Amino acid sequence: MSGQTQFRYTQTPSKVLHLRNLPWECIDEELVELCKPFGKIVNTKCNVGANRNQAFVEFVDLNQAISMVSYYASSSDPAQVRGKTVYIQYSNRQEIVNNKSSGDIAGNVLLVTIEGVEAGDVSIDVIHLVFSAFGYVQKIATFEKAAGFQALIQFTDAVTASSARDALDGRSIPKYLLPEHVDSCNLRISYSAHTDLNIKFQSHRSRDYTNPYLPVNPSAIEGTMQPVVGPDGKRKEPESNVLLASIENLQYAVTVDVLHTVFSAFGTVQKIAIFDKNGGMQALVQYPDVTTAAAAKEALEGHCIYDGGYCA
Secondary structure (H helix, E strand, O other), X not given: OHHHHHOOOOOOOOOEEEEEOOOOOOOHHXXXXXXXHHOOEEEEEEEEOOOOOEEEEEEOOHHHHHHHHHHHHHOOOOOEEOOEEOEEEEOOOOOOOOOOOOOOOOOOEEEEEEEOOOOOOOXXXXXXXXXXXXXXXXXXXXXXXXXXXXXXXXXXXXXXXXXXXXXXXXXXXXXXXXXXXXXXOEEEEEEOOOOOXXXXXXXXXXXXXXXXXXXXXXXXXXXXXXXXXXXXXXXXXXXXXXXXXXXXXXXXXXXXXXXXXXXHHHOOOOEEEEEEEOOEXXXXXEOXXXXXXXXXXXXXXXXXXXXXXXXX
């Protein structure tokens, strides 16, 4: 019969059934709907396997599982979910243990794997824009693992995180937010065991939107500044909303307040960080956008803070 290829007859019966060839976005409710004519379902585990197209279903007793296997083994109509033929066999396990893994327990922090991109293809600002559509994003940390480019995204509560996960899991970041060489990128989203991310610096890899006074990591920002070559073959600096100011000829004190006064003439200054480097003084000045930063750079570069050529 046509349904016979769905089963392995040599397996020892179990009240846990192993289902294969499911739609990768299959949900637990669809498994229950398929199986409930044969008995009571006490546990399910969805989206397992490398392609997330397998699942386990546990009946309350063995006879109910046998009934389902027997029915589809003798039926001319195969088991189906969303029009796909589902292959059913007895599982090697006798029960589903820990149905809710850390990735399934709803929390306020999401673990997002961005497939199909390199680390530099999706900026932290793009990630923030996409996920902010669902509520206030408190913190973001990005990193590279064997699984690919990943991000931890912290919301204020689990309800907001859950709405973002439900809407975005399996979707792609809009193409207009991606570099031209990236056709699409799939988001794989689970819940993280974290509840409060420890962000030490604002950088291109991590952000804490709850703490405007957190220091900016100069090495991290400088690390994003890749050489850009103009039409004349000369190296150009990439534009950014963060300016790196080197202050020379320090005859007078230059404080955060002094720099704030100078740079605020061109727009809202969000953050300032001062640090010593190579015996001199440097500062990172962050504006809300590239345009404001570019205007400030154009007006101030090469000029002095004080009359007489001091603090240039």
